Amino acid sequence: MTDKLYMGNEAIALGAVNAGVKIVAGYPGTPSTEVIETILRQKKPDINVQWSVNEKAAMEIAAGACYAGARSLVTMKQVGLNVAADPLMSLAYIGVKGGLVMLVADDPGPWSSQTEQDTRGFAKNANLPVYDPASPEEAYEMTREAFSLSEEFALPVFVRPTTRVCHASASIDIPDARETAKEAPCFEKRPEWCIFPALSYKKHGELEIKQKQLSDKFSESRFNTIEGNSRKGIAVSGVSYLYAKEVIKEYGLDVTLFKVGTPYPLPEKKAEEFFSKVDSVLVIEELDPIVEEGLLLINQGRVEIFGKRTGHTPCNGEFSCEIVKRAIFKYLGIEEQPETPAETPQFPVRPPVLCPGCPHRASFYAAKVAMKDEKKVVYCGDIGCYTLGNAAPLNATDTCLCMGAGITIAQGLQLAEEGIKTISFIGDSSFFASGITGIINAVYQKTKITLVVLDNHTTAMTGHQPHPGTGFTAMGEPTKALDIETLLRACGMEYVKKVNPFDFEATVEAIRGAKNFDGPAAVITEAPCVFKAPKPVSTHRVNDACIGCLKCIKEIGCPAMTPDENGKAVINEALCTSCGLCAGICPVGAIKEVSR
Ligand code: SF4
Numbered sequence: 001m002t003d004k005l006y007m008g009n010e011a012i013a014l015g016a017v018n019a020g021v022k023i024v025a026g027y028p029g030t031p032s033t034e035v036i037e038t039i040l041r042q043k044k045p046d047i048n049v050q051w052s053v054n055e056k057a058a059m060e061i062a063a064g065a066c067y068a069g070a071r072s073l074v075t076m077k078q079v080g081l082n083v084a085a086d087p088l089m090s091l092a093y094i095g096v097k098g099g100l101v102m103l104v105a106d107d108p109g110p111w112s113s114q115t116e117q118d119t120r121g122f123a124k125n126a127n128l129p130v131y132d133p134a135s136p137e138e139a140y141e142m143t144r145e146a147f148s149l150s151e152e153f154a155l156p157v158f159v160r161p162t163t164r165v166c167h168a169s170a171s172i173d174i175p176d177a178r179e180t181a182k183e184a185p186c187f188e189k190r191p192e193w194c195i196f197p198a199l200s201y202k203k204h205g206e207l208e209i210k211q212k213q214l215s216d217k218f219s220e221s222r223f224n225t226i227e228g229n230s231r232k233g234i235a236v237s238g239v240s241y242l243y244a245k246e247v248i249k250e251y252g253l254d255v256t257l258f259k260v261g262t263p264y265p266l267p268e269k270k271a272e273e274f275f276s277k278v279d280s281v282l283v284i285e286e287l288d289p290i291v292e293e294g295l296l297l298i299n300q301g302r303v304e305i306f307g308k309r310t311g312h313t314p315c316n317g318e319f320s321c322e323i324v325k326r327a328i329f330k331y332l333g334i335e336e337q338p339e340t341p342a343e344t345p346q347f348p349v350r351p352p353v354l355c356p357g358c359p360h361r362a363s364f365y366a367a368k369v370a371m372k373d374e375k376k377v378v379y380c381g382d383i384g385c386y387t388l389g390n391a392a393p394l395n396a397t398d399t400c401l402c403m404g405a406g407i408t409i410a411q412g413l414q415l416a417e418e419g420i421k422t423i424s425f426i427g428d429s430s431f432f433a434s435g436i437t438g439i440i441n442a443v444y445q446k447t448k449i450t451l452v453v454l455d456n457h458t459t460a461m462t463g464h465q466p467h468p469g470t471g472f473t474a475m476g477e478p479t480k481a482l483d484i485e486t487l488l489r490a491c492g493m494e495y496v497k498k499v500n501p502f503d504f505e506a507t508v509e510a511i512r513g514a515k516n517f518d519g520p521a522a523v524i525t526e527a528p529c530v531f532k533a534p535k536p537v538s539t540h541r542v543n544d545a546c547i548g549c550l551k552c553i554k555e556i557g558c559p560a561m562t563p564d565e566n567g568k569a570v571i572n573e574a575l576c577t578s579c580g581l582c583a584g585i586c587p588v589g590a591i592k593e594v595s596r
């Protein structure tokens with residue numbers, strides 16, 4: 001037994017390990033990444049773990065393993081589920097043999113995502129059960145249970161924590177005991193493993209029958225509880241349960257609380273029991289009104305239901321105790337006392353920026369210089385650290401839709417508007433995940449694109465996970481490193497140049513060559529992420545020759561540079577990585593490399 005502080009994602013990981021998971025596959029994405037990293041740290045020789053090339057591949061690998069009977073876990077963030085949706089929807093019909101748990105972490109806020117989509121809605125759409133943990137402790141318990149539920153119903157099962165649950169920590173008793181499989185994985189040939197229209201029709205019918213069975217089972221679940229004896233009811237899902245508990249305790253409120261730990265399928269019998277105890281209900285849940293709509297359907301107008309439709313809770317953003325308190329007070333008709341102004345100091349706003357010495361800054365700057373004579377240039381960005389190229393002064397991201405879209409958005413623009421110039425940026429991990437099909441499309445359709453692959457040899461944004469170009473697997477084993485240049489040529493690109501982005505002249509020249517090339521063309525700007533590069537032995541320093549033009553700051557925005565009280569540039573040597581980009585910009589040569 002270990003009783004210590006666990007982050008929600010660690011608890012989920014250990015829940016899977018203790019449930020006897022054998023195959024783990026995922027693609028990194030905040031707030032889900034630490035689940036796989038925790039399993040890797042366990043170093044269990046009988047668990048095969050991989051960072052797959054993307055979420056679709058991860059889902060299919062987990063599906064294959066489940067067909068053979070192995071318990072499998074697939075992990076991703078909520079937008080990753082869009083990539084994995086194709087296999088997911090068919091898998092809901094086909095079903096599984098070994099338990100398959102899909103850990104999909106949602107990001108209300110959103111803190112680090114392009115959407116606030118609600119995986120509970122996805123579960124409903126796919127007719128698949130979903131657990132919605134309120135705390136790290138519950139995330140552990142739900143993950144363990146999800147595997148047995150998956151096997152009992154032969155269906156993939158979602159566990160959907162939100163950022164607060166993933167990244168909060170709690171003291172949990174986690175036993176060292178692991179479940180062991182009754183038999184070794186063994187794939188048996190069955191007609192059901194092949195999806196055909198006639199089979200889909202039959203399976204869809206069976207899936208609908210299972211919804212009722214699941215709802216009945218969930219009505220008996222320890223994760224769905226009713227507390228209190230008031231005629232005023234509150235139904236609450238996910239982490240909002242803890243906020244509601246806190247508000248109820250602090251203000252001594254008399255309500256009946258229906259905690260919904262399995263929002264889909266809604267535990268109907270439990271909901272009926274709740275309705276029999278109350279005259280009205282306030283529903284509190286982040287993002288979409290999944291529980292609210294479910295309760296409305298069961299209720300059939302018997303009791304009044306308040307929630308998002310009535311404006312008691314917001315439809316977007318992350319909740320807090322304050323938001324939940326306001327909703328409950330409004331519902332109970334309690335007049336709010338004016339808040340005593342907080343005495344906490346105002347913290348300065350710190351928007352995210354590329355790190356000092358980041359090679360992407362050099363690539364963006366070179367691209368802007370290479371394109372400066374063009375009348376109209378659209379910078380088509382992508383998902384990763386380099387999305388931060390949108391910030392001033394670089395302003396090098398005009399579009400950003402989803403992973404891989406920078407390459408294909410550019411093609412749409414080229415087709416639509418005559419004379420437009422585009423430049424598409426993609427990182428190395430995203431290139432493997434979602435970039436290659438867009439490149440093939442450009443070559444096939446003869447659409448001229450200028451592509452810059454920002455290759456820093458890692459998945460930097462999520463904490464330096466390996467990918468097919470790194471030469472090693474998630475389990476640390478050496479493997480073949482796929483070469484981006486070779487792949488680009490194999491895709492039919494005839495102009496492919498590889499440069500070091502800190503070789504400014506060569507990079508500008510290569511990008512200029514690419515944009516003037518008559519056909520799709522690519523430049524790979526290759527330099528390690530500053531966190532993976534050797535520690536710098538030198539720094540850069542501004543000398544007395546500085547004339548205070550601040551060109552160095554205004555053009556590249558390196559966070560290591562600021563103006564001093566005399567309006568001259570100064571470099572914070574603790575932050576400077578000595579990349580030299582600023583030195584090349586100074587018109588009077590006032591920035592010099594010096595040893596540390
Ligand atoms: S570009 Fe050179 S002269 Fe201008 S502020 Fe920076 S260091 Fe000083």
Ligand code: SF4
Pocket residue numbers: 356357540558559560561571575576577578579580581582583
């Ligand atoms: S050399 Fe200049 S651009 Fe590079 S990290 Fe140092 S201050 Fe920033």
